[in-house]
Amino acid sequence: MANEARKIVIPSQMLGETKTMKAGRGTFVDQGKIYAERLGILSIQGNVIHVLPLKGRYDPVVGDFVIGVVEEAATSNWMVDINAPYPALLHVNEVPWEIDFADTEKYLNTGDAILAKVLSVDESKKLQITLNDRNLFKIKGGHIIEVESSVVPRIIGKKGSMIALIKKYTRCRIFVGQNGRIWIDGDAEGIALVQQAITKIENEAVTFGLTDRIEELLKKDAKDVR
Amino acid sequence: MMKSDIKLINSEGKRLDGRGPEDLRKIKIESGVLHRADGSCYLEWGGNKIYAAVYGPREAVPRHCQNPLRAIVQARYNMAAFSVEDRKRPGPDRRSVEISKVISEALERVILTEQFPRATVDVNIEVLAAEAGTRCAGLTAAGVALVDAGIPMRDIPVACAAGKIEDQIVLDLGKLEDNLGQADLPIAISPRTGEVLLLQMDGHLTHDEFNKAFDLAVRGCHIVSDVQKQAIMHKYQSVVAAEVQE
Amino acid sequence: MTITPAIKKDYITKLAEQGKRVDGRTFDQYRPIEIETGIVKQAEGSARVKIGNTQLVVGIKMGVGEPFPDTPDCGVLSTAAEFVPLASPDFESGPPREDAIELARVVDRGVRESEVVDIKKLVMTQGEKVWLVFIDIHILDYDGNLFDAASLGALAALMTTKIPILRLLGPGGLEKSDLEAWFNTTKIQDIYDLYSMPGFDEYVAGNNKELFKDVKPIALPMTEPPISCTAIKINDYVMFDASLDEETIADVRLTVATDHKGDLRAMQKGLSGSFSKEEIQKVINGALVNGQEIRKQLYAKIGK
Numbered sequence: 001m002a003n004e005a006r007k008i009v010i011p012s013q014m015l016g017e018t019k020t021m022k023a024g025r026g027t028f029v030d031q032g033k034i035y036a037e038r039l040g041i042l043s044i045q046g047n048v049i050h051v052l053p054l055k056g057r058y059d060p061v062v063g064d065f066v067i068g069v070v071e072e073a074a075t076s077n078w079m080v081d082i083n084a085p086y087p088a089l090l091h092v093n094e095v096p097w098e099i100d101f102a103d104t105e106k107y108l109n110t111g112d113a114i115l116a117k118v119l120s121v122d123e124s125k126k127l128q129i130t131l132n133d134r135n136l137f138k139i140k141g142g143h144i145i146e147v148e149s150s151v152v153p154r155i156i157g158k159k160g161s162m163i164a165l166i167k168k169y170t171r172c173r174i175f176v177g178q179n180g181r182i183w184i185d186g187d188a189e190g191i192a193l194v195q196q197a198i199t200k201i202e203n204e205a206v207t208f209g210l211t212d213r214i215e216e217l218l219k220k221d222a223k224d225v226r
Numbered sequence: 227m228m229k230s231d232i233k234l235i236n237s238e239g240k241r242l243d244g245r246g247p248e249d250l251r252k253i254k255i256e257s258g259v260l261h262r263a264d265g266s267c268y269l270e271w272g273g274n275k276i277y278a279a280v281y282g283p284r285e286a287v288p289r290h291c292q293n294p295l296r297a298i299v300q301a302r303y304n305m306a307a308f309s310v311e312d313r314k315r316p317g318p319d320r321r322s323v324e325i326s327k328v329i330s331e332a333l334e335r336v337i338l339t340e341q342f343p344r345a346t347v348d349v350n351i352e353v354l355a356a357e358a359g360t361r362c363a364g365l366t367a368a369g370v371a372l373v374d375a376g377i378p379m380r381d382i383p384v385a386c387a388a389g390k391i392e393d394q395i396v397l398d399l400g401k402l403e404d405n406l407g408q409a410d411l412p413i414a415i416s417p418r419t420g421e422v423l424l425l426q427m428d429g430h431l432t433h434d435e436f437n438k439a440f441d442l443a444v445r446g447c448h449i450v451s452d453v454q455k456q457a458i459m460h461k462y463q464s465v466v467a468a469e470v471q472e
Numbered sequence: 473m474t475i476t477p478a479i480k481k482d483y484i485t486k487l488a489e490q491g492k493r494v495d496g497r498t499f500d501q502y503r504p505i506e507i508e509t510g511i512v513k514q515a516e517g518s519a520r521v522k523i524g525n526t527q528l529v530v531g532i533k534m535g536v537g538e539p540f541p542d543t544p545d546c547g548v549l550s551t552a553a554e555f556v557p558l559a560s561p562d563f564e565s566g567p568p569r570e571d572a573i574e575l576a577r578v579v580d581r582g583v584r585e586s587e588v589v590d591i592k593k594l595v596m597t598q599g600e601k602v603w604l605v606f607i608d609i610h611i612l613d614y615d616g617n618l619f620d621a622a623s624l625g626a627l628a629a630l631m632t633t634k635i636p637i638l639r640l641l642g643p644g645g646l647e648k649s650d651l652e653a654w655f656n657t658t659k660i661q662d663i664y665d666l667y668s669m670p671g672f673d674e675y676v677a678g679n680n681k682e683l684f685k686d687v688k689p690i691a692l693p694m695t696e697p698p699i700s701c702t703a704i705k706i707n708d709y710v711m712f713d714a715s716l717d718e719e720t721i722a723d724v725r726l727t728v729a730t731d732h733k734g735d736l737r738a739m740q741k742g743l744s745g746s747f748s749k750e751e752i753q754k755v756i757n758g759a760l761v762n763g764q765e766i767r768k769q770l771y772a773k774i775g776k
Contacts, residue, residue: 008459010373010455010458011382012380012381028338030419053376055264055374057264057284069475069477070475071475085283085284086344124343124344140479141479143479143480143483144480144483150376188487188490260527260558260612262525262560263561273514277558278558281557302557302565304565306512307531308518308533309515310514311514313608316608317567351558352556354531354610355512355514
C-alpha cells in the first residue's frame with residue numbers, strides 16, 4: 001500500500017533523449033537530450049515528456065477563466081492584476097456596459113474583483129482580458145484567497161470531483177480561477193472549512209489518495225450533507 | 227596580531243578549524259522558508275547565515291528599464307549591519323554593488339529569460355552573519371530560491387571558492403584564511419555543463435596554481451550542488467513521509 | 473503595490489461584526505510567537521522573532537566613542553530598521569522611508585524612555601568615552617505587526633548581549649584605565665573582577681590572547697523590560713496583533729507598553745482614525761494580559 005508521490009523533477013534533470021522521445025512543456029533540449037527547465041511533476045504522455053510546474057506565476061492561456069483585481073482605472077481601459085507576471089488590460093469595449101468617456105471608475109475601481117476570461121496574449125506577453133460573456137461578472141460579497149496556480153487542477157479534481165466534494169460538505173459557492181485566485185461565498189464556518197481543505201490540498205498536491213483524505217477532513221467539521 | 231603568530235595550515239595539513247585542504251565547511255540549506263516571497267532559501271555555510279528571496283517574474287518598472295525581448299535579472303546582495311565584527315553602516319556600499327552585479331550576470335546566463343519579455347526577476351540576498359565566502363554562499367542560496375519560485379532555468383547555479391594559504395591550494399577559505407592568505411578564487415558554475423558563470427581572483431597565483439585552485443573549486447561546486455538539490459527535494463519528500471503516517 | 477481586493481476587506485469587516493477573525497483567532501489573541509537568541513555570533517547580541525508569518529532579526533553591535541553633546545553622562549543608543557526588499561513585494565531598495573524610520577524611533581523610545589537599558593551605566597569618562605549600542609532591525613518576512621515583533625526582538629537581543637570588552641581591548645582601543653573609570657561610575661563587580669585578573673596587563677598589551685577565552689561575559693545593565701502590544705481598530709472592533717490583511721484596512725492603531733508591575737511605560741497611536749476612551753481602556757487591558765504572557769515567554773527563552 002505504498003503511498004508514492006508523483007515524480008518530482010528539478011531544473012537540469014535529464015528526462016530522456018530526442019532519439020526516442022519528444023520535448024513537451026516545461027522542458028528544453030540540449031545536444032539531443034531532454035531536460036526539465038522547472039521544478040515540477042514529470043508527465044509522460046505517449047512519447048512526449050512534459051513537466052507540470054509545481055510553482056510559479058500564472059501563465060495566461062487564451063480562454064482561461066481568471067479572477068482579476070483591478071489595479072487602476074484609466075480613460076478607456078482598466079489595468080487588472082491576474083497574478084501573472086504582467087497586468088492584464090481590460091478595454092471598455094470588452095465589458096457589457098455602455099461607458100461614457102472617462103467614466104471607467106464608475107463601473108470598476110481599484111480593488112474590485114472580476115471573473116474574466118483571457119482574451120489575447122501577444123508575442124511580447126501583453127495580456128488582454130474580457131468581461132463580454134454572460135458567465136463573466138463583477139464579483140460581489142464572499143471572500144477571496146490565493147493559491148499557487150499550479151495547484152488549481154488538483155483543487156478542481158478529475159472532472160471537477162474535488163471541488164464538487166468541497167462544495168457538498170461546506171455548502172459554499174466556490175469559483176476557482178485558473179490563475180490561482182479562488183472566490184468563496186457562504187457562512188463563516190463554511191468559508192473557513194473551504195480554506196482548510198484548500199490549504200491541505202496545496203500542501204499535499206504531490207501525493208496520491210488526496211481526495212479521500214480531503215473527504216475525511218470535510219466530514220469531521222461538516223454541516224448536514226445536502 | 228602578528229602574521230607569524232598564526233599558522234594557517236600545520237605540518238599534517240590541518241587547518242585552523244581542523245579541516246583538511248580539500249574539505250568544505252559545514253553547509254545546511256532549506257528551501258521555501260519565507261511566506262511573502264515567490265521563492266526563498268535559508269543557507270548556513272560555515273559561519274555564514276544567508277537568506278535569499280525571489281520575486282517575479284514581474285513587470286519591470288520603470289518602463290525604460292524593460293527589455294522588450296527578455297526578462298532582466300536584478301540581484302541585490304546586502305549585508306546586515308550586525309553581520310560583521312565591525313558594524314557595517316546599513317545600505318549598499320561599493321563592494322555590495324559590485325557583488326550584486328556579478329551575481330546578476332551569473333544568474334542571467336542560466337535563467338530562461340526569453341520566456342518573459344519586459345519583465346524582471348528580482349533576487350534578494352541578505353547576509354545576516356558573514357564569515358568569508360558570502361558571495362558564493364549568496365549565489366548558491368539564490369539558485370535554490372529561483373527553483374523554489376518556479377523560475378525556468380537551464381541549470382541550478384552554484385558557487386564555491388578555493389584559495390592559496392601558506393603556498394598550499396585549499397578549498398573554501400575561512401575568515402582568517404581569507405584575511406591572511408595569498409589568493410582567493412570564487413567561482414560559480416552551471417553544474418550540468420561546467421560553464422563558468424562567475425569568476426574573480428585576487429592575490430597571487432602561478433598559472434599552475436590557478437589550474438589547481440580552479441579544479442578544486444569546481445569539485446567544491448559539485449558537492450554543494452548536491453546539497454542544493456537535496457534541499458529542494460526534501461521539501462516535497464517530507465510531505466510524502468508525513469502522509470504515509472496518516 | 474500589492475492591491476488587497478475590496479471583497480477581502482469587506483469579509484474581514486463582516487467577520488469582525490460577528491466577533492471573528494479570518495484565521496479563527498479571538499480579538500485579543502496573538503499568533504504563535506517564536507523567539508530565538510544568539511543566532512548571529514558576529515553580533516554582541518541577536519534575536520530572531522516570529523509572530524505568525526512575520527519574521528525579523530534584531531542585532532546588537534557595540535563600540536566605544538563620544539557621547540551626544542547634550543547627554544555627556546550617558547552611553548549612546550541608536551536604532552535603525554531596514555525594510556529590505558526580501559521581506560515584501562512592496563518594499564523597495566533605497567534609504568529608509570517613513571515606515572522604517574517610524575518603526576526604528578518607536579522601538580528606540582521603547583528602550584530609551586523605559587530605561588530598560590541603563591545608559592547612565594555605560595559611561596567610562598563623562599563627556600569623552602562611553603559605550604555605544606547599535607540596535608539594527610532587519611525585516612525578513614512582512615505579514616503585519618512589525619511593531620511588536622521588533623520591540624520583542626530588540627529586548628531579547630539586548631537581554632542576551634555580551635559587552636565586547638575583550639574584543640575592543642588593546643592598543644588603540646579600550647585601555648585598563650577605561651575599565652577602571654567604568655567600574656567607578658557603575659560599581660558593577662564583574663568589571664572589577666575582569667581587570668583584576670592576573671595576566672590582564674599582558675592581555676591589553678596584545679599578548680596572552682588565550683588566557684581570557686573562557687572569562688564570564690558581562691551583560692548590559694538592564695532593568696525589567698516593558699512589553700509592547702499593538703492593537704488596531706476596524707470600524708468599531710478592536711483587535712490585537714493584526715495580520716497584513718487586517719492592517720491594510722485598519723483605521724487606527726495603538727501600541728501600549730506595560731511592565732511587570734502592570735504600569736504603563738509607553739504609548740503610540742498611529743494612522744488617521746481615532747479611539748474613544750473606552751476603546752483605549754480595552755487596548756490597555758488587552759496589552760496587560762498579552763504583555764504578561766509574552767514576558768513569560770521571553771524570560772523562559774533567555775533563562776531568567
